[in-house]
Amino acid sequence: MEIDVDLELDASGLMCPLPLLKAKLALNSLQPQQVLKVIATDPGSERDFHVFVQQSRHNILAFSKEDAVYSYWIRKG
Numbered sequence: 001m002e003i004d005v006d007l008e009l010d011a012s013g014l015m016c017p018l019p020l021l022k023a024k025l026a027l028n029s030l031q032p033q034q035v036l037k038v039i040a041t042d043p044g045s046e047r048d049f050h051v052f053v054q055q056s057r058h059n060i061l062a063f064s065k066e067d068a069v070y071s072y073w074i075r076k077g
Helices: 018-028 044-054
Strands: 007-011 035-040 059-066 069-075
Touching: 007 018, 018 035, 018 044, 018 069, 035 044, 044 059, 044 069
Parallel strands: 007 035
Antiparallel strands: 035 069, 059 069
16 A cells, blocks of 8 residues: 655654654644654554544554554544
8 A cells, every 4th residue: 555645753762641742743734635644553542543543633544563563544633
């Protein structure tokens, strides 16, 4: 699956809530409909990001988990 990404954020090694906080700041810098890719290694990020998009205008276009790496493609709402 190929998704055009406007901005990529590597939050590897950061623990909750830092990956989500950094993602929120990155989304603030984007225009609506642009896509942010976030790479995280914190297992808690899976729950955090899914809850975050439910409570916001953003949506997760794709999510992947390989070994201990979580990747999110989030479209700004």
